[in-house]
Amino acid sequence: MGLNNQMFRSMFYTGLAALVMACGSDEKIAPSAAVSAPIASPKTADAMLPVSYNDVMVALVNEAADPIWRAAWKTPETDQDWRQLERRATQLKLAGILLSRPGNGPIDQQWSVRPEWNKWATQLMLAGNAAISAVESRSLEDVNRAGDMIVEVCEGCHIDFKPSLPTGGKYGELSTPPSAEK
Numbered sequence: 001m002g003l004n005n006q007m008f009r010s011m012f013y014t015g016l017a018a019l020v021m022a023c024g025s026d027e028k029i030a031p032s033a034a035v036s037a038p039i040a041s042p043k044t045a046d047a048m049l050p051v052s053y054n055d056v057m058v059a060l061v062n063e064a065a066d067p068i069w070r071a072a073w074k075t076p077e078t079d080q081d082w083r084q085l086e087r088r089a090t091q092l093k094l095a096g097i098l099l100s101r102p103g104n105g106p107i108d109q110q111w112s113v114r115p116e117w118n119k120w121a122t123q124l125m126l127a128g129n130a131a132i133s134a135v136e137s138r139s140l141e142d143v144n145r146a147g148d149m150i151v152e153v154c155e156g157c158h159i160d161f162k163p164s165l166p167t168g169g170k171y172g173e174l175s176t177p178p179s180a181e182k
């Protein structure tokens with residue numbers, strides 16, 4: 001099995017486990033509590049991601065955020081387009097949850113204990129929630145607003161944690177700006 005397949009499977013099963021844990025509770029949570037509550041941050045070795053934060057960002061966040069941003073100038077037209085946006089918004093929410101656990105990168109442990117890191121992880125999860133709601137209501141204005149939230153989260157986190165090398169060269173370059181697309 002190739003390294004990319006192993007990484008994908010690790011990320012998939014880690015994400016699935018986080019989703020199951022999040023959905024497995026019988027407790028009812030008030031909607032306002034669910035939206036504003038910070039993500040719990042277990043710091044034990046068994047809660048560590050099998051990948052680095054950089055891998056989560058580049059393989060999951062970049063891929064999920066781009067279609068939401070693009071919706072501002074490429075309006076979803078079909079049910080399939082809207083379902084794809086909903087899937088990407090869910091991936092952003094899940095990425096926020098994953099990033100609340102320590103990654104296995106060289107400085108991930110140090111970042112994971114910083115309150116700013118956990119604030120940004122929570123904000124990413126909330127931005128994903130906002131995007132999910134926007135897509136469910138099929139409101140392009142709300143999708144754009146959620147996209148703006150995502151930009152604020154990504155830029156703010158990079159200013160705090162990784163201003164010089166956004167991807168570290170992983171998986172090639174960042175997404176193509178809309179002006180360069182054909």
